[in-house]
Amino acid sequence: MAFTASQSLRTPSVWNPSLSLSSKLPFSSAFSVSFQARRSPAPRPLVVVVSAGLDAKPTILVAEKLGEAGLKLLKDFANVDCSYNLSPEELCTKISLCDALIVRSATKVNHEVFESSGGRLKVVGRAGVGIDNVDLAAATEHGCLVVNAPTANTVAAAEHGIALLAAMARNVAQADASVKAGKWQRNKYVGVSLVGKTLAVMGFGKVGSEVARRAKGLGMHVIAHDPYAPADRARAIGVELVSFDEAIATADFISLHMPLTPATSKILNDDTFAKMKKGVRIVNVARGGVIDEDALVRALDAGIVAQAALDVFTEEPPAKDSKLVQHEKVTATPHLGASTMEAQEGVAIEIAEAVVGALRGELAATAVNAPMVPAEVLTELKPFVDLAEKLGRLAVQLVAGGSGVKTVKVTYASARAPDDLDTRLLRAMITKGLIEPISSVFVNLVNADFAAKQRGIRITEERVILDGSPENPLEFIQVQIANVESKFASAISDSGEIKVEGRVKDGVAHLTKVGSFDVDVSLEGSIILCRQVDQPGMIGKVGSVLGQENVNVSFMSVGRIAPRKQAVMAIGVDEQPRKDTLKKIGEIPAIEEFVFLKL
Numbered sequence: 096m097a098f099t100a101s102q103s104l105r106t107p108s109v110w111n112p113s114l115s116l117s118s119k120l121p122f123s124s125a126f127s128v129s130f131q132a133r134r135s136p137a138p139r140p141l142v143v144v145v146s147a148g149l150d151a152k153p154t155i156l157v158a159e160k161l162g163e164a165g166l167k168l169l170k171d172f173a174n175v176d177c178s179y180n181l182s183p184e185e186l187c188t189k190i191s192l193c194d195a196l197i198v199r200s201a202t203k204v205n206h207e208v209f210e211s212s213g214g215r216l217k218v219v220g221r222a223g224v225g226i227d228n229v230d231l232a233a234a235t236e237h238g239c240l241v242v243n244a245p246t247a248n249t250v251a252a253a254e255h256g257i258a259l260l261a262a263m264a265r266n267v268a269q270a271d272a273s274v275k276a277g278k279w280q281r282n283k284y285v286g287v288s289l290v291g292k293t294l295a296v297m298g299f300g301k302v303g304s305e306v307a308r309r310a311k312g313l314g315m316h317v318i319a320h321d322p323y324a325p326a327d328r329a330r331a332i333g334v335e336l337v338s339f340d341e342a343i344a345t346a347d348f349i350s351l352h353m354p355l356t357p358a359t360s361k362i363l364n365d366d367t368f369a370k371m372k373k374g375v376r377i378v379n380v381a382r383g384g385v386i387d388e389d390a391l392v393r394a395l396d397a398g399i400v401a402q403a404a405l406d407v408f409t410e411e412p413p414a415k416d417s418k419l420v421q422h423e424k425v426t427a428t429p430h431l432g433a434s435t436m437e438a439q440e441g442v443a444i445e446i447a448e449a450v451v452g453a454l455r456g457e458l459a460a461t462a463v464n465a466p467m468v469p470a471e472v473l474t475e476l477k478p479f480v481d482l483a484e485k486l487g488r489l490a491v492q493l494v495a496g497g498s499g500v501k502t503v504k505v506t507y508a509s510a511r512a513p514d515d516l517d518t519r520l521l522r523a524m525i526t527k528g529l530i531e532p533i534s535s536v537f538v539n540l541v542n543a544d545f546a547a548k549q550r551g552i553r554i555t556e557e558r559v560i561l562d563g564s565p566e567n568p569l570e571f572i573q574v575q576i577a578n579v580e581s582k583f584a585s586a587i588s589d590s591g592e593i594k595v596e597g598r599v600k601d602g603v604a605h606l607t608k609v610g611s612f613d614v615d616v617s618l619e620g621s622i623i624l625c626r627q628v629d630q631p632g633m634i635g636k637v638g639s640v641l642g643q644e645n646v647n648v649s650f651m652s653v654g655r656i657a658p659r660k661q662a663v664m665a666i667g668v669d670e671q672p673r674k675d676t677l678k679k680i681g682e683i684p685a686i687e688e689f690v691f692l693k694l
């Protein structure tokens with residue numbers, strides 16, 4: 096049978112586009128939903144990380160210098176190994192003993208690092224903004240959460256951008272070197288004024304907008320280019336958003352503030368320099384890789400670019416004989432944008448809190464490779480998260496042979512408006528439930544979609560919109576697995592799929608349907624499902640077998656088609672019955688089939 100779905104997964108509008116899933120996560124095209132994710136007014140988006148399952152004190156490797164206040168937070172919680180300047184080989188060796196890794200921009204956290212961790216690494220904390228030094232796809236594949244510290248160095252980076260802008264325009268660095276060399280060259284270092292000039296801010300995010308604000312204070316005319324920035328945010332600070340071509344063609348100064356991504360790599364190149372106003376001046380506090388550095392040297396030599404002020408380089412540190420760094424029209428700093436006392440203390444605290452929180456399995460505000468779920472949504476969905484995982488677990492255990500699952504349909508029944516229910520978390524937990532019982536993979540919110548895709552499992556989501564009060568986020572969740580045989584034939588619904596359905600009652604997950612049978616058993620402990628001919632005394636017979644074997648029954652429920660016809664009995668048990676206990680149940684006359692399901 097074919098399941099239908101009508102729309103691709105959308106990114107909620109509250110997300111910062113540069114952190115959005117659409118650009119960072121290798122989301123599977125196998126997933127589709129028939130509604131949009133929730134648009135939340137929450138001030139801080141949050142993400143839940145499935146707990147790393149740590150029993151002992153975790154170990155955190157801090158591979159680059161971090162502020163003291165952050166280190167203290169880390170040390171209060173974990174064993175902290177501060178090892179700076181590790182070679183790639185040393186990092187790979189150490190990482191297998193670490194639960195978390197904290198880096199700045201100098202450490203390359205590549206595929207080998209995740210491979211070498213042997214599955215122990217659960218969190219990578221980037222103590223700063225740019226995460227281009229972390230292989231996000233590899234992190235996701237390994238179920239490792241990546242968090243960054245996106246806010247604490249914004250002002251520092253913006254201030255450095257302005258410092259470079261002014262220093263470049265007035266030849267401060269070159270004149271300083273000249274004076275120190277015993278010269279007094281007042282005519283050589285005549286600069287240009289900033290007031291009245293047009294500044295194009297490329298990348299109107301946190302740093303870009305702070306630069307724009309400051310440049311306006313200097314009397315500059317500020318325009319910006321950012322394909323994802325909302326026009327009203329720009330308008331609010333008197334900045335006009337323009338196209339890339341218009342920005343570079345009209346600017347006297349260009350300041351770069353976009354992340355380094357495949358789309359922005361070498362975005363300034365021979366072609367784009369050729370479109371610029373002759374004599375343009377360029378500031379780069381973003382990433383060296385957004386400029387084709389050889390092309391910049393050519394543009395400087397040709398006089399297209401009058402000057403450049405660069406804090407960042409494709410290779411850091413750049414080669415000593417780098418033509419770009421040595422160019423007399425270039426002012427260079429060694430990636431100092433975030434390096435103020437204040438920013439480094441702030442960044443250290445921000446990243447330490449995020450990493451510790453993530454290791455505790457708590458909420459983290461700054462996940463880069465996982466869906467961010469606002470806090471209040473999470474609180475509301477918590478019992479359904481439990482239900483979702485358990486339904487996934489039950490459904491897959493009902494498959495004969497336990498494998499061959501390819502097509503899963505999840506139905507959410509709710510009175511909520513279609514765009515008012517964020518199900519990414521639920522889908523991830525159903526996926527976890529489906530995959531973990533049949534593999535050795537640890538599935539969490541980070542790698543759930545990836546893990547499903549790897550196994551060729553296609554999960555579609557559908558909404559049933561109910562009448563009634565939208566107060567309760569969900570009435571029930573139904574999980575169906577198509578095109579498989581079941582080891583418990585009664586779990587196959589009339590339409591031919593394995594079907595389980597559950598609800599949350601008084602905050603507790605309940606199984607409420609198996610195949611076409613209504614049952615009601617709380618999803619705690621484990622479950623025995625029996626099909627029998629409905630007749631008096633069955634509950635007592637099964638109960639006494641379990642009682643004799645000291646297996647505590649927590650819940651029992653019988654769902655039947657009609658009196659004295661076939662019925663399904665669901666029995667919740669606290670302990671796992673021994674094999675011969677289960678055999679004894681199977682031997683009870685009138686029991687036609689039974690299955691034991693672990694939650």
Ligand SMILES: NC(=O)C1=CN([C@@H]2O[C@H](COP(=O)(O)OP(=O)(O)OC[C@H]3O[C@@H](n4cnc5c(N)ncnc54)[C@H](O)[C@@H]3O)[C@@H](O)[C@H]2O)C=CC1
Pocket residue numbers: 111112113114223224225226245248249252297298299300301302303320321322323324352353354355358359380381382406407430431432433434
């Ligand atoms: N030199 C330094 O020490 C520092 C450098 N940075 C760099 O600055 C970058 C920006 O930082 P934030 O403003 O905090 O990040 P942000 O994420 O707030 O802003 C980045 C902006 O770039 C935009 N963008 C994405 N692709 C674009 C494209 N093709 N063209 C134009 N705009 C595009 C995004 O929509 C977003 O608004 C970071 O990614 C990092 O690489 C940040 C802090 C310190």
Ligand SMILES: O=C(O)C(=O)COP(=O)(O)O
Pocket residue numbers: 199200201222223224225226248430431432433434
């Ligand atoms: O936050 C960023 O993106 C930066 O570039 C700062 O890098 P750093 O932490 O100073 O190595």
